[in-house]
Amino acid sequence: MTDNDFPVRISELGTIHIISASNASIVQFGDRAEIDAKVRALAVQREVSHEERHNVYFESYAVFNRPLPLWPLPEPAEQSVTVSTHNIQPRICVGSVDLIAASSSAMLLIGNGLKAKAETRIKHIRQFAASRAYPPVPGP
Template identity: 40%
Template structure:
């Protein structure tokens, strides 16, 4: 069951929305975003030809533990004012499986996995 509220935004400014990200105006029944990245920082531009193999890194293969979303919870909500009013929103960037959502949502599942690698040249002793 989705909440029954209305979002009223006078002005919104977003400079950048990238990498499996969403800017959503309106209600959503289901939102699912997924992003993965290899971030390699090298002192020298040496390429071995096998870059980009996500399966070589366990961080991309390990399952994410989720708690059951079928708990019995009794809740009573009374919205005195069913309108959420916002004057202005200013966002620099939305990235890597993120969302800016103006509205109601029911099911949201988002995942971002990043492996950072630094490859430095050998240092003389």
């Protein structure tokens, strides 16, 4: 091991240009510990107006209740893999970042992080005024 071993690295960024950061997205300069970002979205496209057809509800759609495929995040004590990191250089240097859009619990982090969890559930709905032609129901 060399003598140069820095405990944390510093991120250096020259310029950043972001046009849009929307829908629970995060742009952060600096370090952070934990983050838990969540978005639920019902994207409805309708032929008639929303005033006429009223609300839609998250409870009606299974995608918002479906359990996450959880991988247990191991605590440091029970980690079976011991990771030792050595930073020879004290900094990460980036000249410029150019981003048009960040959306739906997206994260831009210039700095160090510890734990990050993010969850997005989006249901797209298309509604038309005319009803679908169903096959005729047989009479009694």
